[in-house]
Amino acid sequence: MRRTRRILAGLSALVHRTRADSELDEELRAYLASAVDGKVAAGVDREEALRRARAEFGSAAAAKDWVRDVGWESRLESVWQDARYAVRVLRRSPGFTAVAVATFALGLGTNVAIFALSDGMLFRPLPYRDAQRLVMIQGYSVKQAQAYTRVLRVDFEQLQNQHSGIEGIATATFDTALTWIGSDGAESLRTSVGTPNLLELLGVGAHIGRPLRPGDELLEPQAAMLTFDAWQRRFGADASVVGRTLSFEQRRVQIVGVLPRRFIFPLQGSLADGDLFFVEPLDPREAADPRSGVWTPIARLKPGVSIAQAQTEIDVLVGRAARQFPSTPQDRALRVANLQFALFELSRSLLWLLIAAAGGVMLIACVNLANLLLARGAAREREIGIRTAIGASRARVARQLLIESIVLGLFAGGLALVLAALAFDALTEYVPSRYRLVPSGLDARTAGFTLLLSIGASIFFGVFPAFRLAKSDASAAMRETCRAGASRPLGMKTGALLVAIQVSLCLVLLAGTGLTANSLIRRRTVDLGFTHKDALVLNFGTPVSRYPTPQHMFDFRARVLEDVRRMPGVEAAAIDFTPFGGAAPMMHAVAEGLPEATGVWSVTRGYFATLGVPLTDGRDFAEEEIRADAPVTIVSESVARAMWPGQSPIGRVLRADRLPSLTVIGVARDVRGGYGGRIRPAVYRPLARDRFRTSTIVARGSGDPDALGRALRAIVQRLDPRIVVAPPRTVRASLARGIVDPQFQTWLFALFGFVGLLVSAVGIYGVMAHWVSGRTRELGVRLALGAEPGQLKGFVIRQASIPLLAGVGVGLAGAFLLTKRLQSLLYDVTPYDPLTFVVVVLTLLAVGIAAAYVPARRAARVDPIVALRAE
Amino acid sequence: MPSEERGLVQGTLDMLILKTLALEPMHGYGIGTRLTQISRGVFNVNAGSLFPALRRLERDGLIKGDWHATENNRRARYYSLTAPGRAALKAQTREWESQAGAINLILKASPGEL
Numbered sequence: 001m002r003r004t005r006r007i008l009a010g011l012s013a014l015v016h017r018t019r020a021d022s023e024l025d026e027e028l029r030a031y032l033a034s035a036v037d038g039k040v041a042a043g044v045d046r047e048e049a050l051r052r053a054r055a056e057f058g059s060a061a062a063a064k065d066w067v068r069d070v071g072w073e074s075r076l077e078s079v080w081q082d083a084r085y086a087v088r089v090l091r092r093s094p095g096f097t098a099v100a101v102a103t104f105a106l107g108l109g110t111n112v113a114i115f116a117l118s119d120g121m122l123f124r125p126l127p128y129r130d131a132q133r134l135v136m137i138q139g140y141s142v143k144q145a146q147a148y149t150r151v152l153r154v155d156f157e158q159l160q161n162q163h164s165g166i167e168g169i170a171t172a173t174f175d176t177a178l179t180w181i182g183s184d185g186a187e188s189l190r191t192s193v194g195t196p197n198l199l200e201l202l203g204v205g206a207h208i209g210r211p212l213r214p215g216d217e218l219l220e221p222q223a224a225m226l227t228f229d230a231w232q233r234r235f236g237a238d239a240s241v242v243g244r245t246l247s248f249e250q251r252r253v254q255i256v257g258v259l260p261r262r263f264i265f266p267l268q269g270s271l272a273d274g275d276l277f278f279v280e281p282l283d284p285r286e287a288a289d290p291r292s293g294v295w296t297p298i299a300r301l302k303p304g305v306s307i308a309q310a311q312t313e314i315d316v317l318v319g320r321a322a323r324q325f326p327s328t329p330q331d332r333a334l335r336v337a338n339l340q341f342a343l344f345e346l347s348r349s350l351l352w353l354l355i356a357a358a359g360g361v362m363l364i365a366c367v368n369l370a371n372l373l374l375a376r377g378a379a380r381e382r383e384i385g386i387r388t389a390i391g392a393s394r395a396r397v398a399r400q401l402l403i404e405s406i407v408l409g410l411f412a413g414g415l416a417l418v419l420a421a422l423a424f425d426a427l428t429e430y431v432p433s434r435y436r437l438v439p440s441g442l443d444a445r446t447a448g449f450t451l452l453l454s455i456g457a458s459i460f461f462g463v464f465p466a467f468r469l470a471k472s473d474a475s476a477a478m479r480e481t482c483r484a485g486a487s488r489p490l491g492m493k494t495g496a497l498l499v500a501i502q503v504s505l506c507l508v509l510l511a512g513t514g515l516t517a518n519s520l521i522r523r524r525t526v527d528l529g530f531t532h533k534d535a536l537v538l539n540f541g542t543p544v545s546r547y548p549t550p551q552h553m554f555d556f557r558a559r560v561l562e563d564v565r566r567m568p569g570v571e572a573a574a575i576d577f578t579p580f581g582g583a584a585p586m587m588h589a590v591a592e593g594l595p596e597a598t599g600v601w602s603v604t605r606g607y608f609a610t611l612g613v614p615l616t617d618g619r620d621f622a623e624e625e626i627r628a629d630a631p632v633t634i635v636s637e638s639v640a641r642a643m644w645p646g647q648s649p650i651g652r653v654l655r656a657d658r659l660p661s662l663t664v665i666g667v668a669r670d671v672r673g674g675y676g677g678r679i680r681p682a683v684y685r686p687l688a689r690d691r692f693r694t695s696t697i698v699a700r701g702s703g704d705p706d707a708l709g710r711a712l713r714a715i716v717q718r719l720d721p722r723i724v725v726a727p728p729r730t731v732r733a734s735l736a737r738g739i740v741d742p743q744f745q746t747w748l749f750a751l752f753g754f755v756g757l758l759v760s761a762v763g764i765y766g767v768m769a770h771w772v773s774g775r776t777r778e779l780g781v782r783l784a785l786g787a788e789p790g791q792l793k794g795f796v797i798r799q800a801s802i803p804l805l806a807g808v809g810v811g812l813a814g815a816f817l818l819t820k821r822l823q824s825l826l827y828d829v830t831p832y833d834p835l836t837f838v839v840v841v842l843t844l845l846a847v848g849i850a851a852a853y854v855p856a857r858r859a860a861r862v863d864p865i866v867a868l869r870a871e
Numbered sequence: 872m873p874s875e876e877r878g879l880v881q882g883t884l885d886m887l888i889l890k891t892l893a894l895e896p897m898h899g900y901g902i903g904t905r906l907t908q909i910s911r912g913v914f915n916v917n918a919g920s921l922f923p924a925l926r927r928l929e930r931d932g933l934i935k936g937d938w939h940a941t942e943n944n945r946r947a948r949y950y951s952l953t954a955p956g957r958a959a960l961k962a963q964t965r966e967w968e969s970q971a972g973a974i975n976l977i978l979k980a981s982p983g984e985l
Contacts (some may be wrong), residue, residue: 003930005929005930005931006930009930022946024922026946026948027899027922027947027948028918028922030898030899030900030941030945030946030947030948031898031899031903031918031922031947033943034898034899034900034941034945034947035900035946037943038900040903056917057918058918059915062919063919063922066919066922066923067922067923067926069923070923070926070927071926071930186882192975276928413878454907475893484978734975
């Protein structure tokens with residue numbers, strides 16, 4: 001009660017500040033007048049009465065201050081005054097301010113960017129109602145200790161029908177592509193399909209229109225929702241799209257709504273990438289087959305049911321289903337996991353690693369701020385001394401200094417947001433899609449995080465310099481600054497310690513940068529086994545409606561190939577399945593003696609020549625062998641070595657499970673599926689029959705790949721305008737997509753290392769510059785006594801190298817302990833790679849010495865006369 | 872905060888002001904002189920202590936101030952007790968009396984009793 005009254009009174013005083021002030025003035029005047037009146041009445045003459053009353057009254061200004069201090073609002077006002085004073089002080093030394101703000105902002109910005117990246121995956125609840133009650137139910141084989149992406153349909157139905165701790169369960173059905181024939185050719189829209197209750201289970205509404213619900217699967221035309229992104233991109237955010245019917249090649253759908261902006265499909269991989277969402281029940285034709293599966297289901301637990309409880313119950317249900325259907329795998333189990341945890345399982349450890357590294361950058365930036373504040377504090381001792389001398393308490397001075405560092409922190413925070421926003425825009429396309437699963441970016445949460453971090457860090461690292469400075473002896477400070485140049489090494493010891501800390505942290509970060517960069521270089525320079533990276537890969541789908549049999553598909557693709565080859569200087573061939581970008585082959589050859597994971601690929605004549613894979617023995621397939629599906633094969637070198645060591649494999653017969661006996665007619669070089677990928681032992685077969693609905697053609701011309709790509713597309717569309725052709729991509733681009741993750745990690749570590757190095761360099765420069773300016777007199781004396789400027793330079797640099805070397809030593813120890821954690825990110829490089837460490841240490845030392853060189857040169861240029869006269 | 876008034880325990884000034892105002896509404900100077908008079912010159916409260924105390928009491932809703940004309944026809948802020956102020960005075964007086972009584976007992980105790 002009393003507290004609320006105080007708060008209200010304070011607020012009203014703040015609002016009516018001038019009125020309250022003038023009332024107080026008037027009251028005090030009235031008091032003085034009454035005092036005079038009283039004394040006059042007692043017989044004192046008016047002049048004397050006035051004098052005495054004034055003396056008794058004391059300073060009116062002081063009295064006013066004391067009255068003001070009664071309320072809490074006065075503290076607020078004085079903080080505000082301090083803040084304004086801080087801004088003035090900072091503006092008076094723009095150089096210091098700019099450096100301090102910029103370096104701090106770099107550290108903050110790095111952390112803001114990493115926060116924005118990881119917030120959605122680690123910290124922010126998923127955009128569903130009561131998301132903590134949602135779980136993912138993963139299939140698991142006990143015998144093989146391996147997780148599956150599918151769960152048996154019978155198990156799913158058990159969970160659906162039994163009354164248990166599960167409130168509801170839903171899953172996705174296959175993603176399909178719908179073909180849209182627009183004005184500029186056919187294109188495909190990706191769809192995500194879920195069971196009818198999916199949105200209801202997630203508790204997700206619609207941005208506009210209505211969400212899909214059970215029953216919608218029965219509507220004709222089929223009801224569908226657009227994702228927010230597709231709505232923006234393809235329909236220009238036009239609200240009238242709701243209610244419209246769209247005719248695709250395959251079916252007609254009616255758009256009933258748009259999914260919310262922050263919606264994500266709680267599914268992994270391409271299932272989450274749809275433009276269009278509709279609902280379908282599980283295929284009733286599959287219900288009879290107990291071995292049919294569904295995609296990893298999502299379930300909602302009833303309130304109060306723990307994951308452990310649900311797990312126990314599900315174990316019982318799965319056991320029952322296994323006994324009921326003896327033909328199903330008996331060693332299967334279902335694992336219940338928190339949805340958010342399960343969705344981002346793969347990214348989590350990397351994200352924490354990035355957060356830790358960003359924390360290192362933050363620490364460097366904070367230490368740097370403390371260092372700069374200390375060095376600057378030394379230069380301000382005189383000002384502080386005067387303030388203390390005229391009565392400012394130490395606490396008051398310390399508060400003022402602390403507020404200064406908070407103001408610095410806030411400026412830096414603002415700049416950091418701008419930097420992070422710029423970096424985000426520039427980096428968006430390089431961010432691997434799995435980090436984009438949760439729409440991240442700069443929002444109120446990020447801004448709040450920035451505010452907290454900048455204020456928190458500036459308080460934490462401003463406290464020490466502030467109190468240290470406030471404690472400094474006023475009279476001593478004033479005496480000393482009068483004797484300009486007297487060297488009291490204030491801050492040098494602390495400064496050196498701080499520099500050493502910075503350098504050691506920086507070395508750990510640079511080790512990360514060096515190791516990831518080294519790995520990336522090794523990945524990129526690995527011998528892929530083929531030479532023509534500028535060959536194009538063209539994918540097109542042959543819909544079942546017009547190409548019902550493999551023969552139809554074969555003929556169509558043969559016509560395309562023929563037309564492509566007719567172009568001058570163009571070589572082309574077909575393969576059943578793109579081997580680039582890390583995808584595994586659809587079929588493996590298994591036989592005694594064959595290397596593990598030997599893939600089976602089917603190709604047409606000319607495939608090896610088009611890609612530039614040398615045939616080290618034998619010959620390519622002949623056209624007749626392709627057409628006739630002849631029992632011949634070309635094997636890769638590793639297969640040849642494993643099966644027939646030291647002998648020519650030509651004419652030998654390869655027998656493998658599920659393959660006819662194949663006569664070897666050639667040997668091809670080993671090929672890797674991507675940068676840093678493993679060698680892929682391969683068995684090549686004639687591509688006589690297509691097994692997939694998507695055809696893949698590789699083609700290579702002598703000119704511009706883009707022009708060739710357009711020509712290829714035009715050829716397919718001329719032959720059949722209703723076929724969707726994916727934009728042709730060079731092999732190089734496909735390979736690049738395979739290393740987006742390592743590339744992204746390397747860029748981030750490079751950013752951390754660069755920021756750390758830059759900020760540390762500023763720290764070293766600041767400390768040495770301060771040290772030199774504190775020793776102007778000593779340096780002058782040395783010069784006057786005949787020291788060479790070069791010797792002085794060396795002297796300063798030797799001083800700087802003490803903390804530098806100490807930091808390197810500690811940093812190396814730290815790095816050896818920590819780089820183990822990077823193991824999973826590295827390729828062909830050990831976490832202790834000597835070359836990397838040598839380069840890192842040399843870089844750090846070079847930058848450190850360069851930073852110390854600037855003040856060292858200034859030291860060598862000290863004019864002895866000026867230095868001594870300053871005494 | 873200045874503490875020139877001899878021996879005035881923190882918080883006691885507030886109680887004395889409340890007591891003074893219990894008789895009639897008064898302005899700042901009036902309160903000061905009345906305190907000096909009643910204490911026969913022992914308590915000499917100056918403006919630097921008086922006004923912060925008044926502000927504090929007003930903030931807490933124990934007194935309220937209104938502008939009135941003085942006997943010399945000046946405008947001055949007259950303070951009067953509010954109902955919570957009256958209650959607070961009663962409570963503080965009781966508290967004070969019991970404490971003062973106890974302290975007196977201790978101070979007057981004979982060596983044997985201690």
